[in-house]
Amino acid sequence: MKLASLKHGRDGKLIVVSRDLKQAVEVSDIAPTLQVALDNWSDSAPALEKRYQALNDGQCTDAFSFDPAACASPLPRAYQWADGSAYVNHVELVRKARGAEVPESFWTDPLMYQGMSDGFLAPHDDIELCDEAWGCDFEAEIAVITDDVPMASSAEQSAKHIKLLMLVNDVSLRNLIPAELAKGFGFFQSKPASAFSPVAVTPDELGDVWQNNKVHLPLEVNLNDKLFGAPNAGVDMTFDFSQLVAHVAKSRHVAAGTIVGSGTVSNLDRSKGSCCLAERRMLEIIEHGEAKTPFMKYGDKIEIDMHDSKGDSIFGKISQTVVPYTR
Structure with a gap:
């Protein structure tokens, strides 16, 4: 699984990134920030992994192009x-x-x-x-x-x-x-x-x-x-x-x-x-x-x-x- 944070406030906005680093999807419904995800890792990790697999399989309709320069x-x-x-x-x-x-x-x-x-x-x-x-x-x-x-x-x-x-x-x-x-x-x-x-x-x-x-x-x-x-x-x-x-x-x-x-x-x-x-x-x-x-x-x-x-x-x-x- 690959995770990143878009520049947003002090703690960023958590996104899941495709394996080839070309696509990404927001996951605020699972965790708004990476710190929140880590605080609740046993619950958040399976949900994030599921979204990651869907993204790699082209099943996320809200996916967007991943831009490293937009990341914190x-x-x-x-x-x-x-x-x-x-x-x-x-x-x-x-x-x-x-x-x-x-x-x-x-x-x-x-x-x-x-x-x-x-x-x-x-x-x-x-x-x-x-x-x-x-x-x-x-x-x-x-x-x-x-x-x-x-x-x-x-x-x-x-x-x-x-x-x-x-x-x-x-x-x-x-x-x-x-x-x-x-x-x-x-x-x-x-x-x-x-x-x-x-x-x-x-x-x-x-x-x-x-x-x-x-x-x-x-x-x-x-x-x-x-x-x-x-x-x-x-x-x-x-x-x-x-x-x-x-x-x-x-x-x-x-x-x-x-x-x-x-x-x-x-x-x-x-x-x-x-x-x-x-x-x-x-x-x-x-x-x-x-x-x-x-x-x-x-x-x-x-x-x-x-x-x-x-x-x-x-x-x-x-x-x-x-x-x-x-x-």
Whole structure:
């Protein structure tokens, strides 16, 4: 099943989207928003699935053409956005460039921070930037959305609460990060609003590429219409999504509509490219002694997508341009 939210008020208007991303239908009679659907998932999911099948079978007379540019992020705002760093080789690379070792605990206990969730960027919204000197970077990731997860759920139990998947552009302001982390209190100003793919999909929609709670497909990143990277999201993922959700739930009940991110997708095989500028810059520092790739400037365009074995987009494309913020 594929779901999206049209831009409408603060929380969007829920629609069901056809498998080929060409048609859609409103489902306000089932749930007005995705959050409402998640709050009542055991009742709403079967009804939404039935409408989804009817749409794919051409039986919805009120269907209309699907336009990703008319969409907000599937959850335009969320009660919780927790982003992990499941690809520890990425963390190891970043630390290596500054001569630091990765603590052993990083391989057994996921890194995670709680990000801004009171308003996400739409998948085709501009990235408004106050100052180019802040070092604007993209981070291409995958995220899951849960229903209610009881506190202290195991990874096996947590897997059953993963209801939807999306792509993410976790926007980062790299030059603000060092001073923030030096305070010992984590990210804040350096992590502005993220954007998610136009469509969220249920795990069953992925077929056999959803294995061991990982998505085994390349995550494709294009910067200014040139391929920047396409690492496989199922390779070198130290912590799968069930482990990440269990990490969030260790000491708290997790509410329906919680989003949990994978962190920047990264492969040890560097020929696959990177999913963020920081990783490429670190590779340049290791090889050349200095970074040569600049951070994003005004006018730069970033696109993030994932295709199935037939070459069709699964989630729809994130497509954003960096622009100056004008108050």
